[in-house]
Amino acid sequence: MTAPARSPLVRPGESVGDAPSTWSIARSVAAVDLRRLVRDRVALFFMVVLPFVLILALGVAFPTDTGVVEVGVVAGETTGIGGQLLEAVGGADTLDVTFYDEPQDVVRDIQLGRIEAGIIIPPDLTEVVESGGTGEVRLELDPANQASAMLRNMLDAVVENQALVLTAARFAEDRTGAEKQEALAAAEEQVRQLTRGQVESVTVGGSGRPVSGFAFTALAQMILFMFINSLAGGSSIVEMRTFGVAGRALTAPVTVAGLTFGITLSRFLIALLQGLLIAVVSAVAFGVDWGDPTVLVSVLVLFALVSAGAGVLMGALARTPDQAVAFGIPISLAMAALGGCFFPLSVAPAVMQVVARVLTPQAWATSALTASVFDGAGLGSVVVNLAVLAGFAALYLSFGSVLLSRRLREG
Amino acid sequence: MPTVAASCVGLRKAYGDRLAVADVGFTVHAGESYGLLGPNGAGKTTTISVLCGLLQADAGTVEVGGAPMRTGRCDAKQHLGLVPQDIALYPDLTARENLRFFGRLQGLGRSELRTRVDEVLEIVALEDRAGDRVESFSGGMKRRCNIAAALLHHPQLLVLDEPTVGVDPQSRASILDGIAALQEHGMAVLYTTHYMEEAQRLCDRIGIIDEGRLVAEGTQTELLAAVGQHPVVRLTVDGDPSGLAGALAGDPLVVRTSVGDDRLEVAVTDPARALAPLIERAEHVGTRISGVEVVEPDLESVFLHLTGKALRD
Numbered sequence: 001m002t003a004p005a006r007s008p009l010v011r012p013g014e015s016v017g018d019a020p021s022t023w024s025i026a027r028s029v030a031a032v033d034l035r036r037l038v039r040d041r042v043a044l045f046f047m048v049v050l051p052f053v054l055i056l057a058l059g060v061a062f063p064t065d066t067g068v069v070e071v072g073v074v075a076g077e078t079t080g081i082g083g084q085l086l087e088a089v090g091g092a093d094t095l096d097v098t099f100y101d102e103p104q105d106v107v108r109d110i111q112l113g114r115i116e117a118g119i120i121i122p123p124d125l126t127e128v129v130e131s132g133g134t135g136e137v138r139l140e141l142d143p144a145n146q147a148s149a150m151l152r153n154m155l156d157a158v159v160e161n162q163a164l165v166l167t168a169a170r171f172a173e174d175r176t177g178a179e180k181q182e183a184l185a186a187a188e189e190q191v192r193q194l195t196r197g198q199v200e201s202v203t204v205g206g207s208g209r210p211v212s213g214f215a216f217t218a219l220a221q222m223i224l225f226m227f228i229n230s231l232a233g234g235s236s237i238v239e240m241r242t243f244g245v246a247g248r249a250l251t252a253p254v255t256v257a258g259l260t261f262g263i264t265l266s267r268f269l270i271a272l273l274q275g276l277l278i279a280v281v282s283a284v285a286f287g288v289d290w291g292d293p294t295v296l297v298s299v300l301v302l303f304a305l306v307s308a309g310a311g312v313l314m315g316a317l318a319r320t321p322d323q324a325v326a327f328g329i330p331i332s333l334a335m336a337a338l339g340g341c342f343f344p345l346s347v348a349p350a351v352m353q354v355v356a357r358v359l360t361p362q363a364w365a366t367s368a369l370t371a372s373v374f375d376g377a378g379l380g381s382v383v384v385n386l387a388v389l390a391g392f393a394a395l396y397l398s399f400g401s402v403l404l405s406r407r408l409r410e411g
Numbered sequence: 412m413p414t415v416a417a418s419c420v421g422l423r424k425a426y427g428d429r430l431a432v433a434d435v436g437f438t439v440h441a442g443e444s445y446g447l448l449g450p451n452g453a454g455k456t457t458t459i460s461v462l463c464g465l466l467q468a469d470a471g472t473v474e475v476g477g478a479p480m481r482t483g484r485c486d487a488k489q490h491l492g493l494v495p496q497d498i499a500l501y502p503d504l505t506a507r508e509n510l511r512f513f514g515r516l517q518g519l520g521r522s523e524l525r526t527r528v529d530e531v532l533e534i535v536a537l538e539d540r541a542g543d544r545v546e547s548f549s550g551g552m553k554r555r556c557n558i559a560a561a562l563l564h565h566p567q568l569l570v571l572d573e574p575t576v577g578v579d580p581q582s583r584a585s586i587l588d589g590i591a592a593l594q595e596h597g598m599a600v601l602y603t604t605h606y607m608e609e610a611q612r613l614c615d616r617i618g619i620i621d622e623g624r625l626v627a628e629g630t631q632t633e634l635l636a637a638v639g640q641h642p643v644v645r646l647t648v649d650g651d652p653s654g655l656a657g658a659l660a661g662d663p664l665v666v667r668t669s670v671g672d673d674r675l676e677v678a679v680t681d682p683a684r685a686l687a688p689l690i691e692r693a694e695h696v697g698t699r700i701s702g703v704e705v706v707e708p709d710l711e712s713v714f715l716h717l718t719g720k721a722l723r724d
Contacts, residue, residue: 019486036503243499243502
């Protein structure tokens with residue numbers, strides 16, 4: 001150290017600067033945290049590379065759900081019940097119909113993955129049914145395909161409708177002595193009037209628009225990595241304490257509350273940045289449609305607050321930076337697994353779903369995003385999820401900031 | 412500028428049942444260098460922590476730059492710069508980035524901050540390494556950067572908590588030179604150390620602290636005089652030194668004598684005047700002197716006298 005003997009640089013007691021505002025302190029802390037993050041290659045890998053590797057790897061395992069099912073049809077009959085069936089199938093927006101001559105060609109193409117289902121209408125279907133026999137329409141399905149249930153329901157509806165007409169016609173024929181064709185026409189009219197106004201097409205379990213196969217994994221990774229990086233990022237808070245930087249900062253005109261606020265704001269911004277990065281990149285690169293943007297933004301902001309609170313809590317509890325990472329990652333993974341980040345929560349047993357919702361904010365975040373992305377839910381539909389997330393955020397932030405303040409005072 | 416840079420009155424701080432600091436009080440005048448000398452665990456760092464507003468004292472008051480010090484935000488903090496015992500910097504940030512961060516916490520505006528960062532880098536001679544990460548610095552450079560961070564806001568009082576611990580001799584000399592230069596510019600310095608020679612070299616006044624209590628205070632001369640410490644002439648002799656010791660009894664320049672196997676230690680009021688008569692008296696009683704050493708009293712002996720133990724115990 002070589003301070004010049006007559007240096008004009010040393011002017012003890014000369015007033016320099018005013019006490020910084022809490023906001024200014026917060027910005028300074030956040031800026032330093034972000035700068036350090038950018039320099040940390042491991043943290044950057046976890047934040048910028050790994051989420052997208054996982055989204056890509058897991059996303060390609062799920063085909064894109066375009067909302068349209070490829071169906072092969074063998075139309076042995078084009079009038080009567082068969083005609084009605086063809087009319088129903090052809091009129092469905094969600095079915096793309098290809099006609100085949102032979103049933104075995106339909107089965108072959110299902111096995112080859114060219115089509116997802118097949119409907120085989122026998123040539124004498126109406127005749128058999130009208131004569132009191134049992135007509136058989138074969139439905140060929142790929143058992144793993146989600147379209148199975150929809151097609152089965154559609155066929156059941158058409159068949160039930162026709163059975164209703166025939167039953168009514170026979171009843172009229174018996175009671176009134178009317179001619180068979182006359183009774184049939186009257187029954188068809190009655191059933192048509194009966195069903196008109198009663199049947200409404202409602203899409204359940206789908207938004208009606210194509211959903212990328214990357215959608216679920218993208219939203220799951222978003223929630224997973226926002227939380228995991230925040231908890232592991234608690235190590236930077238521990239470093240601030242153990243490096244003595246926090247202690248030195250408190251010899252400046254800085255309050256413990258101001259420093260705690262700055263640290264929390266920094267963790268919030270980093271978590272939000274992580275979420276936005278995954279949202280934007282998965283939309284641009286993987287074609288993920290996030291649904292209602294207000295739902296996405298609300299979940300992102302609230303879950304970033306949750307993550308920041310958890311990160312601050314970890315930063316206060318851990319004694320060393322390594323401890324924050326060593327505990328943070330397994331805790332995050334366990335909560336993510338429980339909270340539906342590895343598989344949809346809906347497939348878990350009911351008890352586990354309850355446990356997940358009680359213990360993890362992840363469950364509320366993933367279900368809100370799933371509702372928006374897959375079912376087209378708006379803000380009003382996920383208001384409970386958002387309220388619970390706000391509650392988790394308040395809980396974590398309160399505990400975290402109180403504990404961190406205490407740690408900072410202890411030095 | 413107030414004539415008193417900092418003052419502590421009746422400081423008391425306990426950690427549970429353990430009393431760390433008891434009734435400590437001292438004043439550091441503007442431009443003065445005050446040393447707090449004591450062994451490890453004496454209460455120096457606790458005293459510093461209270462003085463810098465990092466710890467709340469159980470009792471007592473602290474003022475820095477004429478303003479009362481407390482934990483939290485207060486005007487007093489703008490008048491002091493703390494150089495902690497350990498390096499309190501982000502190792503993965505550059506020297507400049509670290510200084511900018513701490514400067515912002517001091518409330519320095521953008522242009523002022525840029526100017527001050529350049530200035531303190533020049534003061535600690537790190538201009539050429541400003542863009543390098545602190546983790547790449549040598550121990551001495553880290554210490555200098557640590558000091559630089561405390562100078563950003565032109566503090567009236569620079570508080571250094573054992574700044575040379577673990578530093579190589581060359582860097583230590585450089586740091587001490589730098590601190591001395593800052594003193595020359597009128598900066599008040601509060602310097603804690605358990606290295607006696609640093610306190611002797613740097614400090615105008617010294618407070619000796621042990622087991623949380625300030626046991627003595629004053630200039631080095633005052634402290635030596637207060638505890639009756641005198642220069643010692645250490646004579647190595649052939650044969651029994653008792654005869655010479657007896658011959659010296661009653662000499663007005665001799666304070667006391669201490670006899671060893673082949674050695675005689677003679678405490679004197681003024682070694683320059685006492686040396687020639689001593690040798691003359693030895694010849695007179697037939698004692699042959701084979702070696703002479705004059706030992707000036709130091710703070711180590713003061714500390715030993717006051718506490719009954721060595722500084723490094």
